[in-house]
Amino acid sequence: MLKLIVTAAVLTALPFLAAGHLQPRLSEPLQMLGGGGGAIYLFEPVRLVSAGPAAPVGEA
Amino acid sequence: MLRGEGERREAAAGRRRVMIYGALFATGLLAGLYVGGSDPAPLFDREARWNPAVSLVLVAFLIVATTAGNLALRGSMDEVQRQARYKAAAFAGTAYLIAYPVWFILWKGRFVAEPEHGPIFILFWLCLAGASLWYRFR
Numbered sequence: 001m002l003k004l005i006v007t008a009a010v011l012t013a014l015p016f017l018a019a020g021h022l023q024p025r026l027s028e029p030l031q032m033l034g035g036g037g038g039a040i041y042l043f044e045p046v047r048l049v050s051a052g053p054a055a056p057v058g059e060a
Numbered sequence: 061m062l063r064g065e066g067e068r069r070e071a072a073a074g075r076r077r078v079m080i081y082g083a084l085f086a087t088g089l090l091a092g093l094y095v096g097g098s099d100p101a102p103l104f105d106r107e108a109r110w111n112p113a114v115s116l117v118l119v120a121f122l123i124v125a126t127t128a129g130n131l132a133l134r135g136s137m138d139e140v141q142r143q144a145r146y147k148a149a150a151f152a153g154t155a156y157l158i159a160y161p162v163w164f165i166l167w168k169g170r171f172v173a174e175p176e177h178g179p180i181f182i183l184f185w186l187c188l189a190g191a192s193l194w195y196r197f198r
Binding site for chain 1: 085089090092097130137141142145185
């Protein structure tokens with residue numbers, strides 16, 4: 001029970017801490033990392049094309 | 061043309077910021093290229109699982125790079141930039157608060173497929189990045 005209360009308190013406090021104090025400083029590092037990390041999707045078109053059309057439901 | 065001390069300092073700080081942003085972008089890019097290029101499972105396949113070790117390394121990568129970027133950029137933000145970041149985050153949050161319930165309600169009405177976290181996250185990121193650029197350069 002105590003663990004649940006502590007977890008709930010931390011999870012409730014985190015957004016306020018992030019929004020009020022850390023958000024402006026973390027915003028751009030996270031955007032840059034996320035922007036670069038988006039490269040993961042570059043491979044999807046190739047993968048989807050090479051996989052071919054999906055089998056219709058019931059035929060797989 | 062000779063510039064004043066303040067302008068030179070501002071230009072140097074700007075170059076430093078660009079280098080930090082570039083390093084963070086390159087870090088994300090390398091991680092994205094590595095996972096995207098090495099994992100044969102399609103990204104949009106819900107059942108596909110990544111190697112647990114790779115997942116843990118990526119989480120550590122994200123936390124360390126974000127913390128390092130945060131520390132490197134400390135002290136380089138004025139009040140106008142701080143307000144711009146708050147406004148950009150508020151814009152992205154509002155877009156999320158509209159997009160998710162609409163998708164959820166349409167899903168419940170059987171008009172569309174169940175909401176997926178991936179596209180919602182990408183929407184949030186695009187809104188945050190777009191609003192950040194808008195408030196910075198308008």
